[in-house]
Amino acid sequence: xxxxxxxxxxxxxxxxxxxxxxxxxxxxxxxxxxxxxxxxxxxxxxxxxxxxxxxxxxxxxxxxxxxxxxxxxxxxxxxxxxxxxxxxxxxxxxxxxxxxxxxxxxxxxxxxxxxxxxxxxxxxxxxxxxxxxx
Amino acid sequence: xxxxxxxxxxxxxxxxxxxxxxxxxxxxxxxxxxxxxxxxxxxxxxxxxxxxxxxxxxxxxxxxxxxxxxxxxxxxxxxxxxxxxxxxxxxxxxxxxxxxxxxxxxxxxxxxxxxxxxxxxxxxxxxxxxxxxxxxxxxxxxxxxxxxxxxxxxxxxxxxxxxxxxxxxxxxxxxxxxxxxxxxxxxxxxxxxxxxxxxxxxxxxxxxxxxxxxxxxxxxxxxxxxxxxxxxxxxxxxxxxxxxxxxxxxxxxxxxxxxxxxxxxxxxxxxxxxxxxxxxxxxxxxxxxxxxxxxxxxxxxxxxxxxxxxxxxxxxxxxxxxxxxxxxxxxxxxxxxxxxxxxxxxxxxxxxxxxxxxxxxxxxxxxxxxxxxxxxxxxxxxxxxxxxxxxxxxxxxxxxxxxxxxxxxxxxxxxxxxxxxxxxxxxxxxxxxxxxxxxxxxxxxxxxxxxxxxxxxxxxxxxxxxxxxxxxxxxxxxxxxxxxxxxxxxxxxxxxxxxxxxxxxxxxxxxxxxxxxxxxxxxxxxxxxxxxxxxxxxxxxxxxxxxxxxxxxxxxxxxx
Numbered sequence: 134x135x136x137x138x139x140x141x142x143x144x145x146x147x148x149x150x151x152x153x154x155x156x157x158x159x160x161x162x163x164x165x166x167x168x169x170x171x172x173x174x175x176x177x178x179x180x181x182x183x184x185x186x187x188x189x190x191x192x193x194x195x196x197x198x199x200x201x202x203x204x205x206x207x208x209x210x211x212x213x214x215x216x217x218x219x220x221x222x223x224x225x226x227x228x229x230x231x232x233x234x235x236x237x238x239x240x241x242x243x244x245x246x247x248x249x250x251x252x253x254x255x256x257x258x259x260x261x262x263x264x265x266x267x
Numbered sequence: 268x269x270x271x272x273x274x275x276x277x278x279x280x281x282x283x284x285x286x287x288x289x290x291x292x293x294x295x296x297x298x299x300x301x302x303x304x305x306x307x308x309x310x311x312x313x314x315x316x317x318x319x320x321x322x323x324x325x326x327x328x329x330x331x332x333x334x335x336x337x338x339x340x341x342x343x344x345x346x347x348x349x350x351x352x353x354x355x356x357x358x359x360x361x362x363x364x365x366x367x368x369x370x371x372x373x374x375x376x377x378x379x380x381x382x383x384x385x386x387x388x389x390x391x392x393x394x395x396x397x398x399x400x401x402x403x404x405x406x407x408x409x410x411x412x413x414x415x416x417x418x419x420x421x422x423x424x425x426x427x428x429x430x431x432x433x434x435x436x437x438x439x440x441x442x443x444x445x446x447x448x449x450x451x452x453x454x455x456x457x458x459x460x461x462x463x464x465x466x467x468x469x470x471x472x473x474x475x476x477x478x479x480x481x482x483x484x485x486x487x488x489x490x491x492x493x494x495x496x497x498x499x500x501x502x503x504x505x506x507x508x509x510x511x512x513x514x515x516x517x518x519x520x521x522x523x524x525x526x527x528x529x530x531x532x533x534x535x536x537x538x539x540x541x542x543x544x545x546x547x548x549x550x551x552x553x554x555x556x557x558x559x560x561x562x563x564x565x566x567x568x569x570x571x572x573x574x575x576x577x578x579x580x581x582x583x584x585x586x587x588x589x590x591x592x593x594x595x596x597x598x599x600x601x602x603x604x605x606x607x608x609x610x611x612x613x614x615x616x617x618x619x620x621x622x623x624x625x626x627x628x629x630x631x632x633x634x635x636x637x638x639x640x641x642x643x644x645x646x647x648x649x650x651x652x653x654x655x656x657x658x659x660x661x662x663x664x665x666x667x668x669x670x671x672x673x674x675x676x677x678x679x680x681x682x683x684x685x686x687x688x689x690x691x692x693x694x695x696x697x698x699x700x701x702x703x704x705x706x707x708x709x710x711x712x713x714x715x716x717x718x719x720x721x722x723x724x725x726x727x728x729x730x731x732x733x734x735x736x737x738x739x740x741x742x743x744x745x746x747x748x749x750x751x752x753x754x755x756x757x758x759x760x761x762x763x764x765x766x767x768x769x770x771x772x773x774x775x776x777x778x779x780x781x782x783x784x785x786x787x788x789x790x791x792x793x794x795x796x797x798x799x800x801x802x803x804x805x806x807x808x809x810x811x812x813x814x815x816x817x818x819x820x821x822x823x824x825x826x827x
């Protein structure tokens with residue numbers, strides 16, 4: 134079976150990369166291929182990298198409060214570029230209300246907020262891709 | 268008379284014999300299966316005795332408050348003279364919104380202001396720049412030009428308060444706007460008191476809000492040192508910050524060592540730029556994190572003062588006692604707070620604040636319980652400020668200077684922190700200094716490793732976080748009024764900057780920007796040129812853009 138490919142991205146202007154790096158490393162330790170974009174990426178740059186790297190999942194880490202702008206934007210750009218099959222997940226300081234809105238709007242498949250065990254993210258990706266592939 | 272801590276050789280032998288007897292008994296009793304280590308993973312003994320302080324020398328290691336090596340504090344009377352400054356970091360939305368919050372905080376008894384800027388301001392983009400979309404006024408106040416700064420401090424006399432501004436890459440510009448706002452209020456720059464964070468080294472290391480590469484950044488910083496000596500002598504020109512290093516996941520020792528290494532690098536940069544160390548070193552200040560491990564934190568602050576004093580005296584030959592004093596601000600650890608059962612964060616913050624005070628901080632920000640969810644609400648900020656007031660006025664802690672000195676544990680831990688920091692200094696030197704270490708990703712990798720291992724420990728329940736991996740409330744529903752930023756803020760801010768661009772004297776703006784470009788290219792001090800730009804209402808983004816064109820932008824090679 135091919136390895137799961139994940140793009141971990143840090144959109145927007147904030148530089149808080151502790152979370153994104155810890156998650157990237159956990160996914161790598163769980164056997165996934167992980168590409169980390171580095172900081173200050175625009176939605177356009179992220180979508181371009183996701184397509185180029187042919188990933189299954191894009192993880193967006195946002196701690197600047199700009200999630201309601203950025204996550205939908207990445208989603209739209211993926212659709213526009215015929216890559217709607219790439220699952221978008223998010224993480225960061227995102228209030229419950231916005232988590233619901235992002236999921237109900239179909240902009241994010243899942244949002245992981247502070248306190249989430251790393252294993253939960255690994256399991257979510259594995260089981261999501263299993264369902265998708267069946 | 269025999270020193271109460273320092274026992275003589277004969278006594279030590281007796282203590283040693285008794286310790287062995289005790290150990291024999293003690294080892295028969297089973298301990299809990301937990302790991303006994305600090306929050307940073309440093310193992311600690313179960314008991315400390317004079318045997319752990321064999322070479323302890325009161326005069327050499329501690330001395331008296333306000334005296335070398337300042338282990339016990341920088342002022343002779345510490346909090347009996349003046350309590351620490353209670354300084355709550357705040358800022359959101361437009362300058363007008365934040366101005367109201369500042370007036371509220373001052374009315375509640377806060378004694379200094381601390382400005383939080385939004386991400387576009389921090390990164391040097393105007394509110395109408397495409398990269399600012401969705402970020403205007405979100406995590407702090409949006410400041411585009413002098414006009415916004417005037418509004419931010421409207422009705423707040425700058426000669427009566429001190430202001431701390433958390434700004435780094437564009438610090439010179441925001442500082443110039445503050446000076447110019449003072450001019451408009453009729454306050455001379457010599458009267459202004461406050462701090463700009465202005466610490467770019469920790470940006471490359473941990474917080475990652477950089478614009479220019481390290482070399483030009485260091486040059487602008489030394490320009491600020493020089494300008495302040497002459498024109499803004501009461502200003503703290505830099506706040507050398509461990510806070511963000513810790514928040515990025517470092518251990519306490521790494522926070523201590525990397526921050527002081529940065530401090531020494533700034534001193535060397537200032538000297539290299541031709542400044543007299545005793546002219547600028549007294550205005551250097553520090554900023555540390557207060558995490559959950561009470562004694563480790565106190566030991567960290569005490570060790571920081573001693574290391575700084577020793578290095579400044581022995582390596583840099585400073586003559587002015589103020590150059591030897593490490594003065595610092597503390598903020599409680601945002602990363603120790605939990606989104607689960609957020610009310611528990613009040614208690615965490617109280618303990619952290621207590622450690623900062625017992626460690627001799629000069630000012631303190633206590634986090635609000637809801638900061639892990641959003642920017643703090645007014646109610647949460649009030650509780651956080653009240654926490655400090657309770658520490659100050661009800662606990663009795665402010666009565667006695669450095670109350671934990673002489674504790675075998677605290678002194679042994681203080682020594683240990685110093686020793687471990689010295690090991691890091693040697694490693695940094697071996698690798699070619701701070702800039703070389705940044706280039707090699709040394710700090711970044713050390714911090715990422717510590718952050719990962721911390722998270723793994725929590726996931727494995729080797730470390731308990733109440734409400735997160737133990738004592739969980741499965742039906743928890745968080746009911747808290749969170750501060751929301753109206754999307755209208757961005758629209759208003761964009762409209763305002765565009766109006767400014769139409770109405771100001773654009774010829775004058777271009778003239779001042781051109782002069783600044785020449786100063787950037789040349790080796791002149793750039794601050795007077797930045798001041799001219801600001802006075803002409805050039806925007807922050809326009810001024811930074813000139814710098815971007817001359818110096819280029821920094822890019823990191825990300826590691827995880």
